[in-house]
Amino acid sequence: xxxxxxxxxxxxxxRNDADVLFWNPLLTLASVLYRAVVQIRxxxxxxxxxxxxKLSIPVISIGNITWGGVGKTPLTQxxxxxxxxxxxxxxxxxxxxxxxxTREFQTKVPEALLGVGKNRYQVARQLLKxxxxxxAILDDGFQHYQLARDLDIVVMNVLNPYGNEQLIPKGILRxxxxxxxxxxxxxxxxxxxxxxxxxxxxxxxxxQLAPRAELIEAQHEPLYFYWAKSKARMxxxxxxxxxxxxxxxxxxxxxxxxxxxxxxxxxxxxxEFCDHHPFSDKELEEIKEVKLxxxxxxxxxxEKDLLRKEESISKILDPLVLKIxxxxxxxxxxxxxxxxxxxx
Numbered sequence: 001x002x003x004x005x006x007x008x009x010x011x012x013x014x015r016n017d018a019d020v021l022f023w024n025p026l027l028t029l030a031s032v033l034y035r036a037v038v039q040i041r042x043x044x045x046x047x048x049x050x051x052x053x054k055l056s057i058p059v060i061s062i063g064n065i066t067w068g069g070v071g072k073t074p075l076t077q078x079x080x081x082x083x084x085x086x087x088x089x090x091x092x093x094x095x096x097x098x099x100x101x102t103r104e105f106q107t108k109v110p111e112a113l114l115g116v117g118k119n120r121y122q123v124a125r126q127l128l129k130x131x132x133x134x135x136a137i138l139d140d141g142f143q144h145y146q147l148a149r150d151l152d153i154v155v156m157n158v159l160n161p162y163g164n165e166q167l168i169p170k171g172i173l174r175x176x177x178x179x180x181x182x183x184x185x186x187x188x189x190x191x192x193x194x195x196x197x198x199x200x201x202x203x204x205x206x207x208q209l210a211p212r213a214e215l216i217e218a219q220h221e222p223l224y225f226y227w228a229k230s231k232a233r234m235x236x237x238x239x240x241x242x243x244x245x246x247x248x249x250x251x252x253x254x255x256x257x258x259x260x261x262x263x264x265x266x267x268x269x270x271x272e273f274c275d276h277h278p279f280s281d282k283e284l285e286e287i288k289e290v291k292l293x294x295x296x297x298x299x300x301x302x303e304k305d306l307l308r309k310e311e312s313i314s315k316i317l318d319p320l321v322l323k324i325x326x327x328x329x330x331x332x333x334x335x336x337x338x339x340x341x342x343x344x
Contacts, residue, residue: 011163011171024170031170038167038175045145052148053121056128057091058135058342059149063142065179067172069251069275070157071189073101073304074220074326076139080109082339088134089113091127093120093147095140100276100308107307121147135343142182143174151342154183154213157252159190161202180210185338191329192219193258214338217330222259223323228306228314239320240264245296247287247319248305249277256302259322269294279309284316291317 011027044050060079064070076092083090092109096102096116105114113131117123124136124147138147142154156162163172180186186206191199203215225234243266248256253272260267269290273279291299299319306313306321313319328335 011166011169027170031167034169035167035176042145050145052145054148055121055124055136057133058151059138059147060135060151060153060339060342061138061141061144061149062153062155063138063140063144064155065142065173065175065177066156066160066162067168067174068160070155071187071218071220071326072140072155073104074324075153075155075187075189075218076137077105077108078326078328079137079339080105080112082336083135084109084111086340088343089132091115091124091131091133091136093124093136093138093141095120100304101139103307104304119146120144151185151338152183153185153187154180155187155189156202156206157189157255158194158199158202159252159254159258161206178209180206180213183210183213185214185216185335186210187216187218187328187335189218189326190220190252190255190258191217193255193262214331214334216328216332216335218326218328220255220259220324221327222263223325225300225320225322227318228301228310228321229318234320236263239298239300241266242297243268243295244298244300245269245271245287245291245294246300247271247273248302249273249275249279249308250302250304251275256322259324260300265300268296276308279305279313281312281316284312288317 045052062072062076064072080090080092091113092105093115094101094105095118102116105112113127113133115123115127120138138144138149141147141149142152162177165171165173165177167173167176188203207215222236224236225239226232241264246260246267250256257267257270271287287299299317301319301321303321303323
């Protein structure tokens, strides 16, 4: 188990041994200090000791309040494609923390201009000198106060919307949940993977925290499988009832497993890694050995994982890759109306 996975198991309450008693007080102290830093930093901007810099074009922020994947990247792709369909030129601004996310943008929305760098204001300024752009989409921007935005969208994965409600590193919150009040739109993702009553309880709480926000519902929709090496497609129904080995290094691996369950796939061995995990050849060989020694007929992974280390994964495993898209199930017209208004 990696160090990151070790602490993740403590944070998520999956350990009940002496380690928890040792680390909990230290994690609590660190969380208190983290909260203080977050509040001080925010107050500096609220009191205008620091100033958010404004671009010459509208800026839409796609963010979250938790540590880990919630579906920001698919929503950024959805919004980029919306503007492209409107004959508008979008600029995606990303810090480039995960090589897989950058590759996803390049692969799935190649027509969009992509700006990568920590200082996204400066990155955008440089690109605007040489390119015609109508709107900037700030990936993972809810806490990026340095850049002024015209629309704040927050994505929440309903499988784990706010964890144990503790801030990093005691929990998964990057900010107190009350900061949802800054959002103009909250997009609930994976709503089809939990009971409706459970979702409604989450939705009602968010409505209290952010009474002025529009609430949108979305889900990851499976499209087909394809072979990593040849890119040949396989219909979703072909794997129903088939025993498989799976591996993923995404923010919410449970979402991936639930999607496979929904498709009738029978997972008999599953390897979970931390988000953005850089797979080693040794790890891939281990997955291959487990697949061969089990009753698995196939190995399945996510497209995000494949793009992170495509050459090695294709050569050693050649897994089937689940192709998905984000579908807005409730409130799509409201979301699109906001996106149009940003350009007026």
